[in-house]
């Protein structure tokens with residue numbers, strides 16, 4: 587674990603001293619947008635037109651933020667149009683790395699050893715964390731975006747002229763509701779589990795823990811009334827929640843001390859999780875070995891022995907009851 591300072595790698599864990607033991611996530615630095623015509627998007631510069639074969643995603647199968655982008659690539663029919671490289675789940679002193687001796691974890695574009703080399707390739711004096719996902723432009727050889735919430739918006743609509751337009755996960759009419767629930771879910775659940783796990787003081791952990799379970803209780807209630815977070819239509823808000831839920835019982839309960847309840851203990855959340863897991867194409871984006879191996883092996887301030895637990899048994903492919911909303 588570390589970061590780049592003026593283009594040079596430094597092996598350093600998160601500094602929580604200045605924030606009183608609280609984990610504060612850094613904002614992503616590369617914020618350009620792929621658009622249908624190459625005009626600039628809501629931030630950054632233009633020149634990134636949606637084209638088949640032009641873009642590449644760097645992901646970790648372990649990472650919930652990267653997982654969002656893999657789900658959108660799959661659901662929007664973009665697997666033939668956007669290529670992917672996957673980093674190895676062990677994120678150690680060099681940060682995310684590739685394995686030249688293992689076909690599954692190669693940098694297919696440059697054969698790099700480390701993910702930080704992709705960042706310095708785009709900006710030789712880059713300072714900041716080296717995170718996944720990364721959306722790379724093979725034509726201009728640069729990093730388009732390293733912000734998953736924006737990458738999924740691009741994948742949702744920018745390629746409608748490249749592939750046949752399909753289900754819109756960010757429909758105009760639901761945007762206010764989607765934005766509102768995203769904000770809550772991000773702060774208290776998606777990032778909330780990290781705020782629990784990376785807290786270095788009891789009070790910081792307890793605050794994050796309280797926020798997390800309050801938000802999960804709220805979502806449980808919503809899902810008792812609606813099939814999906816914003817009503818009867820499946821949206822990006824659901825996929826953003828899904829990638830945290832699928833990691834919750836196998837990792838966050840134990841490793842991040844999010845142990846008031848498991849998702850399996852919530853009737854609505856657990857059935858909803860199963861429905862999303864069983865959605866066409868989604869189970870194939872869930873790599874449980876990478877997920878468990880990454881967290882338990884990489885965070886040596888939390889689990890210095892690197893022993894990875896064998897359980898729990900998961901029931902994501904069991905029948906769910908969510909069709910009750912359509913009867």
Ligand SMILES: N[C@@H](CCC(=O)N[C@@H](CS)C(=O)NCC(=O)O)C(=O)O
Nearest residue numbers: 649650651715716717718732733734
């Ligand atoms: N805002 C980013 C966050 C991505 C992120 O933090 N990814 C984690 C992996 S789950 C990472 O690469 N962490 C490495 C680090 O912080 O050094 C996004 O949503 O795309």
